[in-house]
Amino acid sequence: MKLGEGVEQAIHSVLLLAGLPVDGVLPASALAEYFGVSSSYLLKHLQALAGAGLLLSVPGPKGGYRLAREPAHISLLEIVLAIEGPEPAFRCSEIRQRGPSPIAQHFHKAPCGVTVAMLRAEKAYRAELEKISIAALSVDPRSALGAALKSRSCEFLETHQRRTLPRA
Amino acid sequence: MKLGEGVEQAIHSVLLLAGLPVDGVLPASALAEYFGVSSSYLLKHLQALAGAGLLLSVPGPKGGYRLAREPAHISLLEIVLAIEGPEPAFRCSEIRQRGPSPIAQHFHKAPCGVTVAMLRAEKAYRAELEKISIAALSVDPRSALGAALKSRSCEFLETHQRRTLPRA
Numbered sequence: 001m002k003l004g005e006g007v008e009q010a011i012h013s014v015l016l017l018a019g020l021p022v023d024g025v026l027p028a029s030a031l032a033e034y035f036g037v038s039s040s041y042l043l044k045h046l047q048a049l050a051g052a053g054l055l056l057s058v059p060g061p062k063g064g065y066r067l068a069r070e071p072a073h074i075s076l077l078e079i080v081l082a083i084e085g086p087e088p089a090f091r092c093s094e095i096r097q098r099g100p101s102p103i104a105q106h107f108h109k110a111p112c113g114v115t116v117a118m119l120r121a122e123k124a125y126r127a128e129l130e131k132i133s134i135a136a137l138s139v140d141p142r143s144a145l146g147a148a149l150k151s152r153s154c155e156f157l158e159t160h161q162r163r164t165l166p167r168a
Numbered sequence: 169m170k171l172g173e174g175v176e177q178a179i180h181s182v183l184l185l186a187g188l189p190v191d192g193v194l195p196a197s198a199l200a201e202y203f204g205v206s207s208s209y210l211l212k213h214l215q216a217l218a219g220a221g222l223l224l225s226v227p228g229p230k231g232g233y234r235l236a237r238e239p240a241h242i243s244l245l246e247i248v249l250a251i252e253g254p255e256p257a258f259r260c261s262e263i264r265q266r267g268p269s270p271i272a273q274h275f276h277k278a279p280c281g282v283t284v285a286m287l288r289a290e291k292a293y294r295a296e297l298e299k300i301s302i303a304a305l306s307v308d309p310r311s312a313l314g315a316a317l318k319s320r321s322c323e324f325l326e327t328h329q330r331r332t333l334p335r336a
Contacts, residue, residue: 003286008259008282012264037263089169089257090176100202117244121296129286
């Protein structure tokens with residue numbers, strides 16, 4: 001079982017975007033620079049996050065991405081599903097129906113016990129991810145780590161963000 | 169997130185092998201025939217299950233596979249890890265350390281909060297899979313479905329199994 005690298009990139013992107021002011025956006029190229037990753041690859045993930053309603057994409061030369069919701073209302077589960085797709089990790093190919101002398105078709109109306117057990121475990125996985133919001137993952141800026149992270153990201157955001165409203 | 173097809177094949181193989189008599193073994197080719205899947209592909213998974221100590225491989229022209237333990241002592245988790253490998257689905261590439269002006273190295277001694285949260289969810293997933301044994305997945309032969317399954321598998325096992333001890 002493997003999650004794509006995109007999941008890590010997407011979660012950290014959302015975390016960074018959570019530090020923007022209300023009218024700020026960040027272009028994909030800046031996010032890619034911040035994380036030292038491929039811009040085209042990251043763009044695909046940002047588009048997936050926007051498609052899932054987690055980010056807003058502001059078009060145009062002054063455009064970029066921002067959160068579509070408060071960080072407290074974006075869960076890790078939503079980010080994982082946006083990047084990996086909603087399908088369960090276990091895909092039942094109805095192997096029980098293959099091979100010689102299969103049992104009568106009507107027995108297969110109920111799902112296979114193996115599938116039921118595998119999906120129950122995935123439900124537990126998803127329930128854990130659903131509990132964790134982006135707000136909960138943000139490091140307390142009063143801690144030494146939080147202060148260092150905030151200083152790094154603030155400086156970067158200050159240089160790279162674009163404002164969509166005229167400054168006061 | 170995706171599990172390989174091998175997981176479904178491996179679980180159903182272990183379930184079928186649970187129906188063998190104590191001295192019976194089943195060759196990989198028979199298992200492949202029963203499930204209508206590629207023999208070489210299934211063999212790879214059976215070898216992985218044997219490598220993980222879940223199956224015993226009896227060599228020779230009368231050889232084949234049997235369970236290495238009671239079905240009650242083989243969990244879904246062990247089968248999944250045997251096929252998919254023990255690594256977590258989420259792999260932290262320490263994206264937080266990349267890019268321009270990273271924060272001081274000593275902050276990275278503690279694992280990233282994203283990784284902690286992702287691994288906690290995987291722990292819940294694995295805990296659920298650990299609870300389910302092959303014995304628990306076996307359908308009660310007193311039920312209509314169980315009787316049909318038992319009749320199908322018994323007939324097949326009777327024809328294809330090999331006995332490693334001389335018959336009485």
